[in-house]
Amino acid sequence: MTASALSRPGERERVSTKIGQIDWRLTALLCVVSGTGALMLYSVAGGSWSPWAAKHLIRFGMCLALMLALSMINIRYWFALAYPIYGMALFMLALVETPLGYTALGATRWLDLGFIRLQPSEIMKIGVVLALARWYHGASAKEASFHWKLIFPVGIIGLPFLLVAHQPDLGSAMLIGMTGAAIMFVAGLSWRIILPLIVAAAVLVPPYVMFGMHDYQRHRVLTFLNPEADMSDKGYQIVQSKIAMGSGGPLGRGFGLGSQSQLEFLPERQTDFIFAAFAEEFGFVGTFTLLACYAAIILISLRIASLSHSHFGRLAASGVTATFALYVLINGAMVMGLAPVVGVPMPLLSYGGTVMLTVMIGFGLVMATRVHRYAELPKGHGLI
DSSP states (O other): OOHHHSSSHHHHHHHHHHHHOOHHHHHHHHHHHHHHHHHHHHHHTSSOOOTTTHHHHHHHHHHHHHHHHHHOOOOOHHHHHHHHHHHHHHHHHHHHTTTTEEETTEEEEEEEOOOOOHHHHHHHHHHHHHHHHHHHHHHHHHHHHSGGHHHHHHHHHHHHHHHHHHOOOOHHHHHHHHHHHHHHHTTTHHHHHHHHHHHHHHHHHHHHIIISSOHHHHHHHHHHHHGGGGGGTTTTHHHHHHHHHTTTTTTSSSOOOOOOHTTOOSSSTTTTTHHHHHHHHHHHHHHHHHHHHHHHHHHHHHHHHOOOOOHHHHHHHHHHHHHHHHHHHHHHHTTTSOOOOOOOOOOOTTTOHHHHHHHHHHHHHHHHHHTTTTOOOSSSSSOO
């Protein structure tokens, strides 16, 4: 389909035209990564499709269909719903503090609605991206760079960050905060603000670790600095993860032959530490190939963002991509002992329905940005 043909509004709204504009390379890469996750879940379960691998595949199939359906939705509707989605997610985060909040493993992160348990922080990861993209779409270059009005995007990021950190869920709070910071940077934030913030963070983080964190969070940070000091307890996860990754060698031990995961030395081998199990079985070559797939997903998504004719589309697609990249970066650093254990899974590889749903909804937004890249959106911060 030529650009001149796509310039005709009637042609662009045809379903057949929209299907042709989906980036099938990106779709195929998402399927490859998720399929690899299913194989690893089969392996770490001792060569069984239950309890994880079959559910992982079924969930991905449903999420893939949802992603393709969302890609058909005109970017104008994402634009119109940006603030309502953010407001709904913020309201749900506030409800977590009420009797509807469900507590597990010492943290209250879920809403128990009787028939389903929802984690509002996952919805907020999409809500923050949409709200920031909507605000910056109506902002001038000066307002985005160095202006008192930047208090609005700071508030959009800060409110959910504080609510999620209070649950406590440091991993999700970090993702929300870092994604918001990435969008502000891409939108043109002045270095006159960035540099002082970096200095302030360097000064304030150590006191926060020692006096502001919960005890278990502080232990995780201190264990990260010296995991060998308590190898049988607090440092056990990181040490076992390093052993798994190191024992893989260049080509790995072979599919289903990883001793750390098969003999259950590796904790959370189906979720947070599945990347370590993969490295043990497929070695450096397999790990490099998987990371290359992740890199290709990120680069294709950034390319899609750059093609959008609207500032909203560019920032929304960039924000989703930043969230996905942060998942990969934080989890990869965590299992290699380069970052504290914060409960961030490897996207589409780890077992877990909520994160998969959030990631695929995000890529539905990325695909919608590509399919409707010629859409023109009104300026201004107000609702349509």
